[in-house]
Amino acid sequence: MLLVTIAFVVLMLIGMPVAFAIGISGVVFFLQHPELPITIPLQQTISTTQNFALLAIPLFIMAGNLMNASGITEKLLDLASVIAGRMKGGLAQMSLALSALMGGVSGSAIADAAMQSRMLGNEMINRGMSKGFTAGVLSFGAILTPIIPPGLGFIIYGTIGQVSIGRLFAAGIVPAFLLWAALAITVSIVANRRGYPPARTTRASFPEIGSALRGGIWAILFPVILLAGLRFGIFTPSEIGAFAVIYAVLIGVLAYRKLKAASFRQALESSLADVGAVMFLIALSAIFSYGIVLERVPELISGAILSVTESFYGVLALIVLFIIACGFFIDATVLIIMLTPIFLPLVRSLGGDPVHFGVVFVVAATIGNFTPPVGAAMYAVCSILKVRIGDYTRESVPLMIAIGLVALLLVFVPEAVLFLPNMLFAR
Numbered sequence: 001m002l003l004v005t006i007a008f009v010v011l012m013l014i015g016m017p018v019a020f021a022i023g024i025s026g027v028v029f030f031l032q033h034p035e036l037p038i039t040i041p042l043q044q045t046i047s048t049t050q051n052f053a054l055l056a057i058p059l060f061i062m063a064g065n066l067m068n069a070s071g072i073t074e075k076l077l078d079l080a081s082v083i084a085g086r087m088k089g090g091l092a093q094m095s096l097a098l099s100a101l102m103g104g105v106s107g108s109a110i111a112d113a114a115m116q117s118r119m120l121g122n123e124m125i126n127r128g129m130s131k132g133f134t135a136g137v138l139s140f141g142a143i144l145t146p147i148i149p150p151g152l153g154f155i156i157y158g159t160i161g162q163v164s165i166g167r168l169f170a171a172g173i174v175p176a177f178l179l180w181a182a183l184a185i186t187v188s189i190v191a192n193r194r195g196y197p198p199a200r201t202t203r204a205s206f207p208e209i210g211s212a213l214r215g216g217i218w219a220i221l222f223p224v225i226l227l228a229g230l231r232f233g234i235f236t237p238s239e240i241g242a243f244a245v246i247y248a249v250l251i252g253v254l255a256y257r258k259l260k261a262a263s264f265r266q267a268l269e270s271s272l273a274d275v276g277a278v279m280f281l282i283a284l285s286a287i288f289s290y291g292i293v294l295e296r297v298p299e300l301i302s303g304a305i306l307s308v309t310e311s312f313y314g315v316l317a318l319i320v321l322f323i324i325a326c327g328f329f330i331d332a333t334v335l336i337i338m339l340t341p342i343f344l345p346l347v348r349s350l351g352g353d354p355v356h357f358g359v360v361f362v363v364a365a366t367i368g369n370f371t372p373p374v375g376a377a378m379y380a381v382c383s384i385l386k387v388r389i390g391d392y393t394r395e396s397v398p399l400m401i402a403i404g405l406v407a408l409l410l411v412f413v414p415e416a417v418l419f420l421p422n423m424l425f426a427r
Contacts, residue, residue, distance in 0.1 A: 001295045004029045004288070018334050019281045026287030029295075041287045048286035049279060052238060053159045058275040059241025060150045062267070063248045064108070065274070067219065069267040070252030070259045075215030076101045077119065082204045082212040084184075089191025090199030091124045092137045093184060099144040100180050101219060108152065109332075109369050113142035113377040117384040125385070129196055132395030135387040139370045139377050140399040141183060146332075146366055147176040149223040150244070153336055153362040155237070156282070160340045163354045165237040166230030169223070170421040171359045175410055179363075182402040190398060218251045231424050278333065285337045292341065302346040312350045316357070316411055319343050320364045327368020331376060335365040355421055356414045363407055370396070 007028045011021035023045075030036055076098055084093035095116050102112050116138050124134040146153050149169035158165040190196075204212070226244065229235040235243055252259025259267075292298070305315055323343075326335055340361070347357045369377040372393055382392050410417055 001029070001291060001297055003032060004291060008288075012329070018331060019277075019284050022281070022288050022334070022338075023284030026284065026289075026291060029288075029291035040290065044286040044290050045283045049283050051159065054279070054282070055238040056155050056159070056165070056241040057152065057278060058271070059238065059245055060152065060155060061274045061278070062271040063150075063241065063244035065267040065271045066245065066248035066252060066259065066264070067222070069263040070248065071256045072216075072219050072251070073102070073115070073119075075212075075256070076219055079212040079216035081199060082209050085200040086198050086203065087184075087188060087191075088198055089129070089187050089196040091120055091127060092129065092134070092187045092191065092196070094199055095120050095124075095138055096141045096144070096180055096183050096187065099141040100148065100176065101216060102145055109142040109145050109366055110377045110380055112145040113139050113369075114380040114384060116142070117381045121381070121385045127197060127199075130194075130391075130395060131385060131387045132391035132393075133190065135378075135381045135385050135392045136396035136399050137183075137187060138385075139375075139381045139392070140396060140403060142377055143363070143366055143370065143403060144176050144180055147172040147179070147359070147362065149173070149226055150241075151362065152278070153332060153366065154358065156333065156336050157340055157358045157362060158237070160337065161344045161354060161358070163344075163358055164421075164425065166227065167355045167421040167425050168358050169230065170227055170424050171355050171417050172362075173223075174416055174420055175359055175363065175406070178406050178409065178416065179403060182406045183399060186398050186402040218255055222247065227424065281333065282337060285334075288338065289341060292338075298342045298345055301342055302349070305346065312352055313412055315346065315350060316352065316360070319347070320360060320407065320411060323361060323364040324367055327365050328371055328373065328375075330368070332362070332365040332369055335368070336361065339365075353414060353418060356417045359417045360407070360410050363410060367403065367407075371400070 004025050008021055008025035011024060012018070016024075027041055030038060030041055077094070080094040080097035080101060084090060084097045087093045098116060098120075099112055102115075117135075121134055121138055124137075125131055145151075149172060151169075151172060154168040154172060155165055157163065158168050222244070225247070226240055229240045229243065230237070234240075249259065249264075252263075305318055308318065309315060323335060323339065326339070330338075343361070344354060344357065348354060369375050371378065372389060378389070378392060381387070382389060
């Protein structure tokens with residue numbers, strides 16, 4: 001596997017798309033082993049996409065795009081203004097609230113960061129916030145989006161690792177609110193020190209609060225309905241994905257009346273591009289994964305980690321550090337696909353809960369989206385707002401510390417993750 005790893009790194013360094021880098025480096029493994037039938041890569045690519053559970057991925061992607069096309073973002077922004085507008089640094093606090101509310105809609109940290117940068121970024125800068133801090137808040141705040149159900153990372157992890165997606169969805173809620181609280185406190189401290197003004201100076205009236213709640217209630221109910229449907233056995237994960245599509249269409253047509261033929265077509269086109277990218281990545285990763293299993297890479301890595309420490313929390317901390325380090329260079333989705341088969345068996349062998357590990361894994365992998373050198377959300381925000389990476393990195397340190405502290409809490413206090421799924425779902 002050494003030559004395969006070298007090939008993957010070289011292909012990534014020369015700028016080849018990740019899916020092709022994974023697929024080509026996987027084929028290199030078979031060229032090293034002429035005794036293996038050369039038809040296996042093709043068979044693996046096709047058979048991986050035939051997993052019925054994977055049907056949840058395109059359905060939830062489509063539901064998210066249809067929800068966005070329905071005009072729900074503006075309603076959620078009004079609700080975020082009511083929730084956090086009067087706090088110091090009000091627009092920054094509003095962006096965090098909007099990320100939490102958008103979690104059940106977009107499910108993508110990169111998409112959320114880019115959208116909010118266009119909606120709030122320039123206004124935050126015009127109200128006196130530094131460019132670096134503005135970009136940092138808009139980028140790091142998007143970590144909430146993939147953790148609140150239905151996060152795409154949970155669906156991929158649950159499918160690959162054969163872990164209950166319903167429990168994963170429920171497990172993401174408390175960590176998401178802990179991250180929101182940590183980031184909001186950090187923003188409040190910085191805003192008070194620098195004198196950043198609130199977004200609004202008057203308290204919201206009861207009619208205004210009622211109007212904002214009515215506008216955003218459909219998005220707030222979305223993850224609640226998903227969890228209820230899974231908890232009571234009404235839907236499987238794939239079936240509830242289909243329900244989510246219907247729900248999004250009904251909201252866009254009947255509730256908000258903004259989902260027209262043109263926006264519906266645009267949502268479908270965006271969904272095709274998103275689904276194609278994700279499924280192509282999953283399909284080609286099967287070639288790479290075949291070599292990993294055949295060469296017993298999980299056992300070798302497990303042995304190396306256990307030679308350092310046999311403590312469960314020590315092992316989990318080493319895994320998290322490794323995932324974060326890889327996340328500096330590799331996209332979160334790729335990490336989940338590649339590393340779940342390696343680390344999940346090790347965690348299970350030590351008695352760890354796969355749901356707890358899944359939440360910690362997704363949080364750790366997502367951090368790489370916001371950090372140099374290749375953070376996709378970071379580059380999206382900095383490009384839109386024309387912020388230098390150095391300014392972004394320097395101003396984001398307090399936010400990174402806040403997220404790191406919550407990540408430590410999630411690692412060493414599993415109850416913070418497992419409380420809600422244990423209450424809602426049978427083990």
